[in-house]
Amino acid sequence: MGYSPSRTSSLCNQNISEKVQRAPKSGSNMKNLRQVNGIYELTETLTKQQSIDTAKAWNKVSRKIAYLSFRKRAWNFSCRAAVILLILGLLYQFIIQPMLDTAPIESITLSSAPGIVTKVILPDGSEVWLNSQSELTYPIRFTGKERRVELSGEAYFKVIADQQNRFNVATSDNITVSAYGTEFNVSAYPNASECQVTLTEGNVNVAVEAERPVTKELSVGQKLVLSRLTGQVNVVETDTYVDTAWKDGKMVFRRENLETIVYKLSRKFGVTIYLEDDVLKEYEYTATFTNETLEDILELLKRSAPITYSISDREQLGNDTFSRRVVTICTR
Amino acid sequence: MKDNAFLHNLFRRIAFNDDHEAFKELFFDFYPSLCVFAQRYISSAEVCEDIVQETFYNLWKNRKKIKVTSSFRNLLITSVKNSCADYLRKQSVRKVHAEREAPHEEMDTPEEIYTIGELEKMLHEALERLPPNVQKAFKLSRCENMTYNQIAEEMGVSPKTVEAYISKALNMLRTNLKDYLP
Numbered sequence: 001m002g003y004s005p006s007r008t009s010s011l012c013n014q015n016i017s018e019k020v021q022r023a024p025k026s027g028s029n030m031k032n033l034r035q036v037n038g039i040y041e042l043t044e045t046l047t048k049q050q051s052i053d054t055a056k057a058w059n060k061v062s063r064k065i066a067y068l069s070f071r072k073r074a075w076n077f078s079c080r081a082a083v084i085l086l087i088l089g090l091l092y093q094f095i096i097q098p099m100l101d102t103a104p105i106e107s108i109t110l111s112s113a114p115g116i117v118t119k120v121i122l123p124d125g126s127e128v129w130l131n132s133q134s135e136l137t138y139p140i141r142f143t144g145k146e147r148r149v150e151l152s153g154e155a156y157f158k159v160i161a162d163q164q165n166r167f168n169v170a171t172s173d174n175i176t177v178s179a180y181g182t183e184f185n186v187s188a189y190p191n192a193s194e195c196q197v198t199l200t201e202g203n204v205n206v207a208v209e210a211e212r213p214v215t216k217e218l219s220v221g222q223k224l225v226l227s228r229l230t231g232q233v234n235v236v237e238t239d240t241y242v243d244t245a246w247k248d249g250k251m252v253f254r255r256e257n258l259e260t261i262v263y264k265l266s267r268k269f270g271v272t273i274y275l276e277d278d279v280l281k282e283y284e285y286t287a288t289f290t291n292e293t294l295e296d297i298l299e300l301l302k303r304s305a306p307i308t309y310s311i312s313d314r315e316q317l318g319n320d321t322f323s324r325r326v327v328t329i330c331t332r
Numbered sequence: 333m334k335d336n337a338f339l340h341n342l343f344r345r346i347a348f349n350d351d352h353e354a355f356k357e358l359f360f361d362f363y364p365s366l367c368v369f370a371q372r373y374i375s376s377a378e379v380c381e382d383i384v385q386e387t388f389y390n391l392w393k394n395r396k397k398i399k400v401t402s403s404f405r406n407l408l409i410t411s412v413k414n415s416c417a418d419y420l421r422k423q424s425v426r427k428v429h430a431e432r433e434a435p436h437e438e439m440d441t442p443e444e445i446y447t448i449g450e451l452e453k454m455l456h457e458a459l460e461r462l463p464p465n466v467q468k469a470f471k472l473s474r475c476e477n478m479t480y481n482q483i484a485e486e487m488g489v490s491p492k493t494v495e496a497y498i499s500k501a502l503n504m505l506r507t508n509l510k511d512y513l514p
Contacts, residue, residue, distance in 0.1 A: 049364035
């Protein structure tokens with residue numbers, strides 16, 4: 001609209017001056033004049049107002065407002081999400097995780113029957129071969145800094161490396177074998193005269209909690225022997241093949257006295273073996289057995305030394321179970 | 333005519349209920365008159381519109397924080413006036429101009445506040461009540477800036493009739509608006 005204020009005002013003035021000229025200068029006429037002038041000014045303003053596109057302006061402003069409230073909603077949403085996540089995080093960190101940590105962790109006890117080698121994979125991925133008549137107790141889940149298992153009997157451990165979490169094997173003799181990731185053999189039969197820890201790879205710490213606590217660090221090829229009778233701890237060089245052959249189903253003896261051999265045989269075959277004569281205990285043998293039966297082995301022993309043996313059959317006991325077979329070895 | 337209580341209620345709906353419809357109503361009521369009001373200080377109509385839009389936008393943004401001390405009308409006028417002053421201050425190039433035309437900080441007289449938007453509306457309504465011919469003649473004269481002869485041609489009547497129409501319009505308007513005119 002081609003609207004010019006100056007033109008209109010001049011027009012106004014022109015009109016007013018016309019009127020002034022025409023009318024006598026009385027008070028009421030002056031009032032009328034002012035009123036007419038007021039009306040003209042108002043009309044001018046009204047015209048200006050009507051030239052303004054309010055709807056268009058409203059569209060602009062309402063778009064800005066919509067964007068504002070969208071931003072506010074988005075912000076609120078993120079705030080809420082953050083708060084919820086934070087709460088969940090705290091909940092997990094301070095309530096759920098401690099609960100999981102303190103919740104009683106169930107243990108599994110695995111035992112190996114006579115003549116059977118059992119292999120088990122622990123929750124952390126470590127592998128364990130469990131020799132005959134041995135028991136291994138381990139938790140269904142390792143928590144905390146320590147991976148702790150308990151062993152009674154003999155087992156070969158292949159521990160998955162984890163520098164953060166020590167792997168501890170505890171035996172009934174208060175021996176703790178401690179490692180981060182190695183391979184070692186622990187022999188701790190409750191009724192044996194000695195406990196042995198043989199290291200085949202890496203290194204381990206062995207702590208013996210006796211009257212005089214001893215801590216030894218073994219290197220590859222060494223064996224720690226704890227004598228149950230004297231409480232003496234010795235570290236000796238050893239042939240790791242001999243000590244760990246059992247896990248491959250072999251029995252390897254290198255200048256082993258008969259007492260030890262008999263002990264191992266009785267364990268492997270689940271029989272009771274008596275040596276009639278103390279002299280027999282001193283006989284030494286070197287042999288490797290793989291698939292031989294008990295009878296085969298006894299026959300071989302008989303051939304290489306002046307001994308003889310007898311095997312009693314199993315007897316049915318009163319409680320419907322059977323007794324172990326008894327082997328008696330005596331001098332010829 | 334919107335009285336203060338109505339406006340107050342409108343503002344309450346905006347502030348507490350986030351009522352878009354109420355805000356729209358307020359906008360349509362005051363936007364044109366505030367734009368014309370701003371033109372007293374700033375000559376560019378576009379800048380005036382921007383300033384008034386910004387004022388409304390800020391009003392919505394701060395609706396929860398705003399405290400209406402005297403009247404809602406007063407608040408709107410003061411905000412627009414302050415925005416105009418800010419704008420002029422920022423125009424460093426036109427510094428002299430700004431000093432000359434910068435709005436005085438003193439409050440508007442109550443009459444002035446009262447008439448913002450209202451009087452024009454009343455004029456509009458009074459115009460609508462005029463007989464159609466009189467109304468047309470008056471509008472052509474005042475809004476289109478046509479001379480009496482042009483109007484006479486347009487309406488197909490004599491210039492004398494046009495003059496009669498105009499003076500009739502003026503008389504009627506004067507009667508209708510006599511309480512608000514000087």
